[in-house]
Amino acid sequence: MQEKLKQAYGNYVEGDRFWDREKDIELLINKLDEGAHILLAAQRRMGKTSLMQEVKRQLSSRYLCLFVDLQKAASAEDAIVDISLALKPHNSLWNKTKDLFANALNKLTDTVEELNLGEMGIRLRAGLTSGNWSEKGDSIFSILAGIDKPVLLLIDEVPLMVNRILKGEDFRITRESRARVDQFMSWLRKNSLLHQGKVRIVLSGSIGFEPILRQAGLSATINNFQPFDLKPWDEEIAAGCLRALANEYGIHFKDKAEAVMAKRLGCCIPHHVQMFFSHVHDRCKRRGRMDFFPDEVNDIYENEMLGIRGHAELTHYEDRLKLVLGFEIYPLALEILTETAVTGCLGRQALAALQKEYEFAQSSAREAEEEILRVLEHDGYLKAGKGGYVFASHLLQDWWKKRYGLFHVPVLERGI
Numbered sequence: 001m002q003e004k005l006k007q008a009y010g011n012y013v014e015g016d017r018f019w020d021r022e023k024d025i026e027l028l029i030n031k032l033d034e035g036a037h038i039l040l041a042a043q044r045r046m047g048k049t050s051l052m053q054e055v056k057r058q059l060s061s062r063y064l065c066l067f068v069d070l071q072k073a074a075s076a077e078d079a080i081v082d083i084s085l086a087l088k089p090h091n092s093l094w095n096k097t098k099d100l101f102a103n104a105l106n107k108l109t110d111t112v113e114e115l116n117l118g119e120m121g122i123r124l125r126a127g128l129t130s131g132n133w134s135e136k137g138d139s140i141f142s143i144l145a146g147i148d149k150p151v152l153l154l155i156d157e158v159p160l161m162v163n164r165i166l167k168g169e170d171f172r173i174t175r176e177s178r179a180r181v182d183q184f185m186s187w188l189r190k191n192s193l194l195h196q197g198k199v200r201i202v203l204s205g206s207i208g209f210e211p212i213l214r215q216a217g218l219s220a221t222i223n224n225f226q227p228f229d230l231k232p233w234d235e236e237i238a239a240g241c242l243r244a245l246a247n248e249y250g251i252h253f254k255d256k257a258e259a260v261m262a263k264r265l266g267c268c269i270p271h272h273v274q275m276f277f278s279h280v281h282d283r284c285k286r287r288g289r290m291d292f293f294p295d296e297v298n299d300i301y302e303n304e305m306l307g308i309r310g311h312a313e314l315t316h317y318e319d320r321l322k323l324v325l326g327f328e329i330y331p332l333a334l335e336i337l338t339e340t341a342v343t344g345c346l347g348r349q350a351l352a353a354l355q356k357e358y359e360f361a362q363s364s365a366r367e368a369e370e371e372i373l374r375v376l377e378h379d380g381y382l383k384a385g386k387g388g389y390v391f392a393s394h395l396l397q398d399w400w401k402k403r404y405g406l407f408h409v410p411v412l413e414r415g416i
């Protein structure tokens, strides 16, 4: 029987919408079974959250699996609330958790179960202060370690939260903010070591963790987490995914059009493969002809992938980059990316010339440039090529060029 795959909806995919990654999952599960803590890293939209959710699904009979999203958390207290709420579906654990928050909940014992998750979060948050969160957090870890199953704690968007604590609204790292990050990371580290073998932790996020911890001078706090890199699909796997999607939706790829699509992407980031398919699908449906040929690929790429939805995607990338780099040095990052998109390769000379055009209050232009390149390389925007930096993904490069390239004069051609 031909394999079929449903299109993604919502943020992540799992189960019958999840394609491939068998090897990654096997490797990851082996490491978890051995008791390892994992730092799951990859370029944006590679499927980190999906991988966590799929592993959670596959392990749920052997492990107690908890998924926590810290996207909105702005403090250690918020994180403890989010971790506590993840216990709510598990009755006996939830009862013990409620005991920890007895003061904040006691007046409401009768009605507590009627509160929705948001209201419950507010109640729990009211019971936490900068003086007691770590102790309550320790108790939650003890509760988890006390059950008769191994526990898998999957925490997404930790770097976003840490970044927020570190830089606040004005993107300034202060001694106090650094101390707050240190406290949180040390607390996590302590518990991960204390309960090793009982509780496994997987950390991930849409921005890289290492560059942020480095900014805080706290890189060592995660050195007991094993890095796990998620790579793009190769062209064959991407083409297989496209075929399975086509089978589900009655589209007929002719003359290996799906292979041409994968080749056109170059770097097959799962989200981009899905986007490409959804444009093909919409086109076929609209015109009422379900055959799709290789000579139609370019048109979809140029007009749909690089069209208005591509712009929306790019905005998402830019917002995240701004968060990591801060508004002061972000313009240099933008120019570095535009220069690379337009010229194809960013060499030493161009980098030196760009430095001369910027001045910052907080750091020298050289330091800022090094910092930016570290982030861009770590988060998979750029990679080191033969003569300098190049884009890791053609699509991202094309998006960037289309959005910013039109009036960009390459730095080495200026003033000539």
Ligand SMILES: Nc1ncnc2c1ncn2[C@@H]1O[C@H](COP(=O)(O)OP(=O)(O)OP(=O)(O)O)[C@@H](O)[C@H]1O
Pocket (backbone or CB within 6 Å): 008, 009, 010, 011, 012, 013, 017, 018, 019, 020, 021, 042, 043, 044, 045, 046, 047, 048, 049, 050, 051, 205, 206, 207, 270, 271, 272, 274
């Ligand atoms: N294994 C997969 N099979 C099919 N589609 C996938 C897979 N992994 C990712 N995708 C596609 O990519 C999209 C993004 O996935 P996901 O949110 O898991 O990525 P992410 O790496 O967590 O992204 P971000 O960097 O924004 O956090 C999904 O909605 C889906 O369309």
Ligand SMILES: [Mg+2]
Pocket (backbone or CB within 6 Å): 048, 049, 050, 156, 205, 206
């Ligand atoms: Mg994610």
